[in-house]
Amino acid sequence: METFYLIIVIFLFLIAVFDLSVGVSNDAVNFLNSAIGAKAASFKVIMAIAAIGIFVGASMSNGMMDIARHGIYQPQFFYLNEIMCILLAVMLTDVVLLDVFNTMGLPTSTTVSMVFELLGGTFALAIVKTINSNGALQMGDLINTDKALQVIIAIFVSVAIAFFFGVVVQYIARLIFKFNYRRQLKYFGALFGGFASTTIIYFILINGLKASTMMTPEARAWIHENTQLLMGCCFVVTTVLMQILMWCRVNVLKVVVLLGTFALALAFAGNDLVNFIGVPLAGFSAYTDYVANANGLAPDQFLTTSLLESARTPSVFLIGSGIIMVIALFTSKKAQNVIKTSVDLSRQETGEENFGTSPIARKLVRMTTNASSLIINNIPPKARTWLNSRFDKDDVILEHGAAFDLVRASVNLVLASLLIALGTSLKLPLSTTYVTFMVAMGSSLADRAWGRDSAVYRITGVISVIGGWFITAGAAFLFCFIVTMIVYFGGTIAIILMSVLAAYMLIHSQITYNKKLKKEKKSSLAQQLVANKDQENALVLLRQFSREEFTKVLAWSADLYDRVTSGFLHESYRTLRKAMGDIETERHYFKQVKRLGTIGVSHLNDQVGLEKGLYYFQGNDFSYDIIHAIKRTCEPCLEHTDNNFNPLGQAQKESFGMIAQEIVHFLEKCKQVVEENNNHELPALYNQGNILINQLGVLKREEIRQMREQMSYIKVGIVYLTVIQESQNVVAYTINLLKMNQKFQEENQ
Structure with missing residues (x-):
């Protein structure tokens, strides 16, 4: 029997390899869209910086695997065979679900998908266990609903906050720098670069390295106690450094964008790694505990109480995951497809719209147009003329082939980093995907990139992506619930059939996507x-x-x-x-x-x-x-x-x-x-x-x-x-x- 569960654990890790690949394809939009959209550097340089961030973040993370060990279910009430059913169903569902969203080119949250898959699988077996226990066990004993509720709140909180601040901050930034920002950059470039760099460094320390294996408890405590002093020193040093770079004729906005790309890539790999390998590691931990302490008990008699302990992730798994994620980043065509969706929805110029129109979008555009006309008509003519001069796009500075300028790219990265870091320090459940995407949408709206001829398409696209986030939660819960039931009652035969079905869906998805790419050659x-x-x-x-x-x-x-x-x-x-x-x-x-x-x-x-x-x-x-x-x-x-x-x-x-x-x-x-x-x-x-x-x-x-x-x-x-x-x-x-x-x-x- 030990051999059978060893095979399941090995299979979980094999699926995790694919899950890492599709997960990177989905989450690449979080840290690449601003740099690629603004053409801050060559594509190879941007990818190299992101790859370094991913590898460093993955290698120094402690995995944050507790959510997969006891964040949703209460492991002390589940036997080994039941836990393995849940974990296997989660991995089979996750890899297929994320691949579907990547194929569609829609960014979604890997955290939401994993949490609701765990919730769906746990709920399925909780029903079985409560029925079989004759009232001895209740749903509340088996499921930790607080975490799922936090994720649901995160959807509303992160979407609204990120979009609002994206609009406000970008509007202020454009009033200061204009589209032709060369003159203003001479006066404010060093200060802006210093503030932006300090914000990003704060983000790296608070969010990217908060759970690093290289960060001792004493170091974390010192950073927490001396945060203001540390940030003040960083601001002074980085401001001086930015001024020196400007004297050397270096565009400090490009430095800010590339630094922000590294920071978000590092935080993604460090914090979201649990979404990809947390489940297999939980299965591996439960299996090793069974082998060491079973004392003749069968898997359906051995409780997985050991999963209540905090995870101690071996470095070999972290380094290996980092290598796989870097390879996936460079080789995945679907990652570029997901990035394209975000960049297209926020680009400055008009062009090919990937989404149609919808009644909701048309209604919103009509209401917004009427409201803006009312506001504009009440602004004094001189003030209106001055405001329009700050948003004059005739002299916009765009890199060749860029979707938007470096000012907006800097705001996107700095604001996303700041919101995520503040949310983390205040223990607010913000989603990296939601924040980065909605900040980009808010800043594009403030930049008047959504004109009368494109607004209805852009809004429809944003609604489609946001709708996909909610669909993710429902689909993850439902599909994992069904798969868990099939695996639990079907046994070995069901495991084989579901594994073959998942493999077929992945292969068929790749073939279909390759055909789609051939048909879309006209896009260039x-x-x-x-x-x-x-x-x-x-x-x-x-x-x-x-x-x-x-x-x-x-x-x-x-x-x-x-x-x-x-x-x-x-x-x-x-x-x-x-x-x-x-x-x-x-x-x-x-x-x-x-x-x-x-x-x-x-x-x-x-x-x-x-x-x-x-x-x-x-x-x-x-x-x-x-x-x-x-x-x-x-x-x-x-x-x-x-x-x-x-x-x-x-x-x-x-x-x-x-x-x-x-x-x-x-x-x-x-x-x-x-x-x-x-x-x-x-x-x-x-x-x-x-x-x-x-x-x-x-x-x-x-x-x-x-x-x-x-x-x-x-x-x-x-x-x-x-x-x-x-x-x-x-x-x-x-x-x-x-x-x-x-x-x-x-x-x-």
């Missing part, structure tokens, strides 16, 4: 189009972008039109319903494309913008008209088929079916011509399109004549006429798209 071109400021290069990028997007529109149109007409002719309700859903997806996607194209046109010089911009916008309109015409084709076909009305006659199916296939081939040929930018074949395509329109016109006249003779088929006749008319529109709009694209792509027009 879209980002270049938005970030480009060179007017000469703007037209080249816009032409390439338009060819790619028009090619996609024609490819989708050919596929969707084929499915709609085929579904109608064969009375396939499922085909039509699926096609309608895909049409809506493409319409939503193309709205984003039109917005990106508009940004690209705005970067053209005046002469080219007026001349070529018109052709581009007309091409966009015709692309949208094609998709909309296919939608108008699908809607009556879907309703007709859903109601099981009479189908088309065989002669109608044959005659229209042949023309429908010719239209599909016509769209595919048009797609090829646009993709290859081959204008030599356009006259032949124009001629072919006109022939198709005339053939459809003949079918229309024939159907009208037949409807007059056979009134019983009026319903199907109306749908058929609609399909013919919209088919003509599809061909006509495609011809117009080709003409506009030709004029837009020509060099000397």
Whole structure:
């Protein structure tokens, strides 16, 4: 029996390796988004600094493993087999749940997921034990609900506090430094750098190293008693150092950002390590205690009272965890995906929005707009002019490709560090993920990065991320509850099956994500189009972008039109319903494309913008008209088929079916011509399109004549006429798209 539980412990550590990888992918946003968003250094330098912080934090942490040992459950009432069921279910649930959020690109809290997984697993077995004990045990004896309640409070407290102070502090910082901060930095740079560095050092001492194995109780007591003196000395030294760096023409804001990145990475590794290896270490501790003290007792008779003791984590586990986390940081593509979500939601410039709109976001924007208009109208004109001058973005200093400037990046890191350190010293349950994300959102709002054209998208994104945090808690509790029950009652077979299922989900998730990355290669071109400021290069990028997007529109149109007409002719309700859903997806996607194209046109010089911009916008309109015409084709076909009305006659199916296939081939040929930018074949395509329109016109006249003779088929006749008319529109709009694209792509027009 000892061998069986040894295998479980080994398996827990194997899962922990994957959990460390997906955990770093999720939490990388905490310490990388500001440095990467502001381009404070090269990507390799930023990653190297973060990696050093992670390794140092992990190696010096004592693990803070008590939460996994006795923070949620009361181990003195659980037998070894029950504890192992809970711990195994927690690890299986955690690694899959975090991977799902990473794939979606949504940052979530690893602390929340672990706590609620432990709570769900404990609750499952607590139900079993209370029933079997015949009233001897109560839920309150088995579950420590205080910790779960603290985490729930942390969600509300950290979100509200971080967002509020993010708005206020960034607004004040922008009033002081403006977007063109060079002049102000000469006067206030050393003071700001000294204050920021002191804050970050305070954060490192209070939060990052509070539980370090290198910090003796005496050292911690001395720091606590002499905090003010220590911080005062740090402020003086760092201020002088920053002034020296400024004399050496070093941008002190970059120093602050990189120091803050190191501090948050160190604190993350030191404090959140329990979320990844705390559970396996608790299982290992319970197993070693059983081996040493079982005295012939079976696992279902041995109470795990030893878990009440504080953890003593061997250094080899900490160092090994640090190495795995560093490797995961450098190799995980999903970490970059999670970082991208945070950076995109806080970027200064307009661009591609990853989220749509929602009723809540639209309502909030409307209310905020009305309130801000009322406030602005009551501000004296001179004060209003001065405030607007402080937020003049025309002279903004941005590193090449940066999403926001170094002033905001510094505020993000300093404020997040200060809030987390204060929360820790006051024993308030603040979440690192929640604080860093919401500070970034608040500072971007204060910086007027959420304009009228982007606010509704940004707010929807923030709501989606916050909603994901609450979903994390519920999903972690529910899934771990179910897995624990399955493992407890299913035994060895259930353990094997659940392990295989978890492995399959991870592998399938990675394969799906890799496919998604291949489909999103267009993002680099879209980002270049938005970030480009060179007017000469703007037209080249816009032409390439338009060819790619028009090619996609024609490819989708050919596929969707084929499915709609085929579904109608064969009375396939499922085909039509699926096609309608895909049409809506493409319409939503193309709205984003039109917005990106508009940004690209705005970067053209005046002469080219007026001349070529018109052709581009007309091409966009015709692309949208094609998709909309296919939608108008699908809607009556879907309703007709859903109601099981009479189908088309065989002669109608044959005659229209042949023309429908010719239209599909016509769209595919048009797609090829646009993709290859081959204008030599356009006259032949124009001629072919006109022939198709005339053939459809003949079918229309024939159907009208037949409807007059056979009134019983009026319903199907109306749908058929609609399909013919919209088919003509599809061909006509495609011809117009080709003409506009030709004029837009020509060099000397």
